Amino acid sequence: MKEILNGKNKLILSIPLFFLAACSTNKYAATNKVYKEQAKVFGNTLKEMPPLSQNVEMIAPDQQFFIGSVNFGIRKPNFVIIHHTAQTSTDQTIKTFTLKSTQTSAHYVVGRDGKVVHMVNDYLRANHAGVAKWGNETDLNSCSLGIELDNNGDEPYSDAQINSLISLLTTLKKKYNIPVQGFIGHSDIAPKRKIDPNKFPWKKLAEQGFGLWYDDILQIPPPEFDATVALRIIGYDISNMPAAIIAFKRHFVQTDISPVLTLSDNMILFNLYRKYM
Ligand SMILES: [Zn+2]
Incomplete structure (x- = not known):
């Protein structure tokens, strides 16, 4: 690909791409403009020095200072x-x-x-x-x-x-x-x-x-195994256990998504939660 993208060929290849981009953006020109304006507002917020909107309400303004650090990134x-x-x-x-x-x-x-x-x-x-x-x-x-x-x-x-x-x-x-x-x-x-x-x-x-997946060879969990704790360790919201079990089975079991953990479901869960620990 490197060779054919050199010189004149690069220009020829880029023309259809340009038209494609132009055609697909025209239909959304108005909403793209809204996007750009909103993004500009966020950009201006980042540039604000000092960032006045981030002042601490309960501390007097003359007791708050801004000195920009030179070491920072953007959240990912x-x-x-x-x-x-x-x-x-x-x-x-x-x-x-x-x-x-x-x-x-x-x-x-x-x-x-x-x-x-x-x-x-x-x-x-x-x-x-x-x-x-x-x-x-x-x-x-x-x-x-x-x-x-x-x-x-x-x-x-x-x-x-x-x-x-x-x-x-x-x-x-x-x-x-x-x-x-x-x-x-x-x-x-x-x-x-x-x-x-x-x-x-x-x-x-x-x-x-x-994403994580369970091993091919599974073990029967020990008697003290607590499925609620295991689901919680993986990340599930266990405030509604039937819903958490269904979500777990929709992701990892799929052949059956009833709100009950069978022995084979528990074997999958037992295998998986240890990978999340
Ligand atoms: Zn969605």
Whole structure:
């Protein structure tokens, strides 16, 4: 590829890409303008010296100072939350995420055809997780990236879509140093409200280093094994145990998602929770 991208060829190749970009952005020119204006406001907030909006109310203004350190970075996501859109096309989801009234968004939408639409800068907070909890983390929107897969929730995911997702995750994992156990689903963090991504190939993803999976050889847990504690250690919100069990089984069992842990479910759970410790 290196050779053909040199000189004139590079220019020729870039023309169709330019037109593609122009065509796809025209339809959303107005909402792209809104995006740019909102991003500009955040940019200005970052540049504020001193950041007056961050003054401590209970300390007198003349007792507060700002001296900029020279050592800092920008906050990075530490989780990736995977969703299914429960819609019928990427266009429908893009429309949903460009309407103010829906108040929802995700960083990326991956189509059935494998096309990836980036909708919110990775450093910004998208509205994809909603009320959620994972471990002791309660503001998942602030520490995660949201990826929506165009899928109605009851159909297989295409190879093109999963391959693009894996390419995207490979980049994100490397760029932000996201730990292997940081790749989880919406239903994992909101078990009382969400079922997405449903029937998702988590094992295939885990084989590529995105999310943990259990070993092939499993043991019967000892009598003192406490499934509630194990689910809590993995990260599940156990305030509603049937919901937590269903979410766990939707992710790791899939063949049965009843709110009861069978012996084989407990063997999977026993094997898995030790990987999270
Ligand atoms: Zn979702």
